[in-house]
Amino acid sequence: MTNHATPAERKVRVNLGDRSYDILIGPGLIAAAGGEIASRLKGRRMAVISDENVAPRYLEPLMASLKESGIEAVSLVLPAGEKTKSFEHLIPVCEAILGARIERNDAVVALGGGVIGDLTGFAAGIVRRGSRFIQIPTSLLAQVDSSVGGKTGINSPHGKNLIGVFHQPDLVLADTEVLDTLSPREFRAGYAEVAKYGLIDKPEFFDWLERNWQAVFAGGAARIEAIAVSCQAKADVVAADERENGLRALLNLGHTFGHALEAATEYDSRRLVHGEGVAIGMVLAHEFSARMNLASPDDARRVEAHLKAVGLPTRMADIPGDLPPAERLMEAIGQDKKVKGGRLTFILTRGVGQSFVADDVPASEVLGFLKEKHPQ
Ligand SMILES: NC(=O)c1ccc[n+]([C@@H]2O[C@H](COP(=O)([O-])OP(=O)(O)OC[C@H]3O[C@@H](n4cnc5c(N)ncnc54)[C@H](O)[C@@H]3O)[C@@H](O)[C@H]2O)c1
Numbered sequence: 001m002t003n004h005a006t007p008a009e010r011k012v013r014v015n016l017g018d019r020s021y022d023i024l025i026g027p028g029l030i031a032a033a034g035g036e037i038a039s040r041l042k043g044r045r046m047a048v049i050s051d052e053n054v055a056p057r058y059l060e061p062l063m064a065s066l067k068e069s070g071i072e073a074v075s076l077v078l079p080a081g082e083k084t085k086s087f088e089h090l091i092p093v094c095e096a097i098l099g100a101r102i103e104r105n106d107a108v109v110a111l112g113g114g115v116i117g118d119l120t121g122f123a124a125g126i127v128r129r130g131s132r133f134i135q136i137p138t139s140l141l142a143q144v145d146s147s148v149g150g151k152t153g154i155n156s157p158h159g160k161n162l163i164g165v166f167h168q169p170d171l172v173l174a175d176t177e178v179l180d181t182l183s184p185r186e187f188r189a190g191y192a193e194v195a196k197y198g199l200i201d202k203p204e205f206f207d208w209l210e211r212n213w214q215a216v217f218a219g220g221a222a223r224i225e226a227i228a229v230s231c232q233a234k235a236d237v238v239a240a241d242e243r244e245n246g247l248r249a250l251l252n253l254g255h256t257f258g259h260a261l262e263a264a265t266e267y268d269s270r271r272l273v274h275g276e277g278v279a280i281g282m283v284l285a286h287e288f289s290a291r292m293n294l295a296s297p298d299d300a301r302r303v304e305a306h307l308k309a310v311g312l313p314t315r316m317a318d319i320p321g322d323l324p325p326a327e328r329l330m331e332a333i334g335q336d337k338k339v340k341g342g343r344l345t346f347i348l349t350r351g352v353g354q355s356f357v358a359d360d361v362p363a364s365e366v367l368g369f370l371k372e373k374h375p376q
């Protein structure tokens, strides 16, 4: 790990009035965490939550850095994987925070991927009706997406993220060095959310990714650039529509289908992880848009070709094991948080980088489409 004096290479500000915060991006930020936190927060007690893959690598250097800056910290290590985003694991996180007597001005720290970030953020949002919260995202997905914007929560058998609160972090420290130990599969899954920003409204970023994805996977300047562009894109949307009254729903591109597939595979990370569901969902969203005569089928082919080139699954048939029938997928889609008065909302597109929020999408059209894509 690089020395704690290393400054962040990039900084993105999330502008939310008196709840604004910085996202620092670059190598060496875990070793520098104590100083960065102590210079921003008054509290000197922290509870750090991590998982069994991340903790053996990065918990000790984080705890050392906190200690060096006069911060007293306890830690809790949870099992890795999507199933940890559950009531079962929420309880020990809340109890650890309370047991450590973390006051509102102290902080709860998430050290891990999106699972740890979402679960810990939820606990921080409800303990003492809201405690300070710091995100130290260690997966690509968490660095470009889940650590930013304050959506926190857990899953239900009824659907993804159905139980949670909005609770913004006070600081995000994205140490890009730690991505070197991420598995190739998890790196690819995070890349799906990077590509998402291009597909929403940044066609030039999508072009750039098509040309530079190998460099992003290899590390170095291109990777940091992709993370910074992604964080800036998300920060802009969150600042404009924090609570998803409109624009923010665009960040859900590919997620209505993707979340239904995650629920259908019972959050079994061996079969499907979130970013993979998003990749398949984004191809489906482009194909469905073409079927509705909104976009050219060439765009769907282009999106699929790129996601396939990086090694992501792009079809429901790519998911190992059996999927339930289309009618069951529709039940999960009907539980989506974007449903209003029983009417489905989807993020559709007029082409690469031209996504839009479509409410009142006929369920019969979606069912017919899913039956075509997933014949039983
Ligand atoms: N809140 C939001 O806005 C938001 C946005 C996108 C996704 N999400 C949520 O995030 C979750 C997915 O996040 P994820 O893809 O990070 O999954 P994850 O947290 O399960 O992490 C992926 C895997 O990589 C391991 N890992 C993480 N960092 C590592 C590192 N540096 N070295 C080695 N192993 C490492 C983890 O232990 C885990 O096994 C989903 O639950 C999804 O719903 C939330």
Ligand SMILES: O=C(O)C(=O)C[C@@H](O)[C@H](O)[C@H](O)COP(=O)(O)O
Residues within 6 Å of the ligand: 145, 149, 151, 160, 161, 193, 244, 248, 249, 251, 252, 255, 337
């Ligand atoms: O931050 C957002 O807003 C997003 O939609 C980002 C998504 O990538 C993320 O997976 C989010 O958790 C999905 O939110 P949900 O409200 O559909 O559960």
Ligand SMILES: [Zn+2]
Residues within 6 Å of the ligand: 145, 193, 255, 274, 278
């Ligand atoms: Zn997502």
